[in-house]
Structure formats: C-alpha cells, structure tokens
Amino acid sequence: MESQRRLVVVHAHPDDEASKTAGTVATYSDQGARCVLVTATGGEEGEVLNQALDNPDTRSRLPEIRRMELDASVRILGYDELVLLGYRDSGMPDSEANARSDAFVRVDEDEVVGRLVEIIRTERPQVVIGYDDHRHYQHPDHLRVHVTTIAAFEAAGNPERFPEAGPIWEPARLYAPKFSRAALSRMHDALVNMGEDSPFDRLLEGWDPSEIEPIHARIRLTPETLRRAREALRAHATQVDPDGFWFKVPPDLILELNPYEEYELLAARVPQPAEIVGDLFAGLDERHI
Numbered sequence: 010m011e012s013q014r015r016l017v018v019v020h021a022h023p024d025d026e027a028s029k030t031a032g033t034v035a036t037y038s039d040q041g042a043r044c045v046l047v048t049a050t051g052g053e054e055g056e057v058l059n060q061a062l063d064n065p066d067t068r069s070r071l072p073e074i075r076r077m078e079l080d081a082s083v084r085i086l087g088y089d090e091l092v093l094l095g096y097r098d099s100g101m102p103d104s105e106a107n108a109r110s111d112a113f114v115r116v117d118e119d120e121v122v123g124r125l126v127e128i129i130r131t132e133r134p135q136v137v138i139g140y141d142d143h144r145h146y147q148h149p150d151h152l153r154v155h156v157t158t159i160a161a162f163e164a165a166g167n168p169e170r171f172p173e174a175g176p177i178w179e180p181a182r183l184y185a186p187k188f189s190r191a192a193l194s195r196m197h198d199a200l201v202n203m204g205e206d207s208p209f210d211r212l213l214e215g216w217d218p219s220e221i222e223p224i225h226a227r228i229r230l231t232p233e234t235l236r237r238a239r240e241a242l243r244a245h246a247t248q249v250d251p252d253g254f255w256f257k258v259p260p261d262l263i264l265e266l267n268p269y270e271e272y273e274l275l276a277a278r279v280p281q282p283a284e285i286v287g288d289l290f291a292g293l294d295e296r297h298i
C-alpha cells in the first residue's frame with residue numbers, strides 16, 4: 010500500500026471525468042495506481058443533448074440515468090473508487106438553479122473543504138487533480154471545485170484544520186487539466202479542413218493568442234487510452250450528441266494533432282524535476298510514495 014501511487018481526481022459533474030483527465034486516469038490505472046474519483050454534484054441541471062434519447066421518460070429520470078452513466082464511465086476508465094459528494098448541480102451562470110439553497114455554490118465552503126480533506130487524509134494521494142480558475146468557462150460548480158480543492162490541498166496537511174477528519178496527509182502536488190489555445194486551434198483547423206462546423210470558433214475568438222498558458226505536465230495519449238476516453242464519454246449517452254464535435258475528429262488525427270492531456274501545476278510541496286514533465290508523479294521518490 011505505502012509504495013503505491015495514489016491519485017485523487019475531483020470533478021464537478023458526471024461526464025467531466027470523461028471530457029477531462031480521462032486518458033490520464035486510464036494510463037495510471039493501467040500502471041497499477043489507485044485512482045479515486047470525487048464527483049461533487051449529480052448533474053441535475055444537465056440537458057438531454059442526445060436527440061435520440063430526449064423524451065419525457067429520460068428527462069424525468071435524469072439524475073438516476075446520469076448516475077448509471079457515471080458508473081459505466083468509471084468502470085471504463087479504471088477508477089478504483091467513486092465518491093459522490095451529493096451536492097446539487099448549480100446550473101449555468103446566472104440561471105435560476107444558482108439560487109436554490111441546496112445548490113453546490115450555496116453550500117458552506119468550509120463544509121465542502123472538510124469533506125475533501127477527509128477524502129485526502131483517507132486516500133493519502135501523492136497527486137490531487139482539481140480545476141484552474143476557468144477563465145474561459147465560468148461554470149459556478151467548476152469554480153467551486155477550483156477554490157475548494159486548493160483549500161483542501163493545503164488544509165489536509167495542517168493538523169489544526171479539521172482535526173476530526175483523520176491524521177494529516179500532505180499530498181505532493183495539485184494539478185488542473187488545461188485546454189491550451191494552441192491545441193484547440195489545431196483541432197479547429199482540422200475540423201474546418203474537413204468541412205465540419207467547429208465548436209471552437211467562438212471560444213478562440215475571445216482568447217488572446219499572446220496569453221501565457223501555464224502548462225507544466227503532459228500525459229501522452231495512446232490509441233488505447235484515447236479509445237477508452239472516448240468510450241467513457243459515449244457512456245454519458247444523454248449528455249453527448251453521438252454525432253457531435255467530440256466524435257467528429259478521427260482518433261488518428263487527434264493522436265497526430267493533440268496527443269496530450271495537459272496540466273497546470275497549481276500547488277506543490279515537492280517541486281517537479283523539470284519545467285514540463287510527462288508524469289504527474291515525476292521525481293516523487295520512495296519517501297513521498
């Protein structure tokens with residue numbers, strides 16, 4: 010147990026674990042690391058984006074269906090455990106759901122941090138993955154994951170914080186998945202060249218190309234880990250259009266144009282051995298593992 014690599018990944022909604030960090034988790038799971046997924050909300054505000062499944066029955070049972078989709082995705086990616094925080098999806102920015110008292114954004118911040126601290130102290134991960142400040146996608150639940158994961162990464166190692174949550178544990182590094190402008194731009198050009206609509210044009214328009222993008226780690230996708238990442242996304246059948254942009258770009262082209270899942274290092278107790286690493290656990294020797 011003590012020599013095992015352990016990874017805790019925190020996501021906001023069911024399906025976030027399939028659209029981000031999926032190839033990374035498939036990679037580490039295959040290498041024998043223990044991988045734990047924490048999903049903050051049930052995705053209750055999600056719309057049915059797959060026309061073939063958009064009917065009153067699906068809409069009325071959406072939370073139950075999303076839970077089954079999440080279980081399938083977790084199995085495909087090789088997570089060892091799924092922890093549901095059980096908060097309610099806060100919906101898109103400025104929507105009515107933000108104001109509900111049970112919405113994730115309205116829950117006391119310290120309560121959320123305490124629960125994450127308990128998970129970190131129980132699982133003892135060397136590496137935690139949360140979110141960055143999402144300058145280009147301001148979903149309130151994602152920002153909430155950003156703030157609470159940073160706070161929990163710090164607090165887990167502080168005996169004065171949440172003493173009831175177990176003996177302290179100091180994870181070595183906290184990362185956040187990134188979609189770099191360069192990578193999106195390559196995908197955009199490929200779709201346009203194939204005569205397809207690109208979903209990235211609006212995003213790229215508001216994105217200053219001179220903006221510095223902090224990328225500190227790159228996990229290389231293989232045909233197998235990419236296949237599993239896509240299969241996990243397809244498992245969220247109500248949430249993805251099977252003819253949608255995620256599946257328009259052939260796998261070979263992704264492996265050629267954008268063969269990495271990229272990460273920003275948000276916090277570190279043990280520095281990386283290089284400015285950009287190909288392994289989130291790089292340089293974490295026996296003492297830390």
Ligand SMILES: [Zn+2]
Nearest residue numbers: 021022025148
């Ligand atoms: Zn989300």
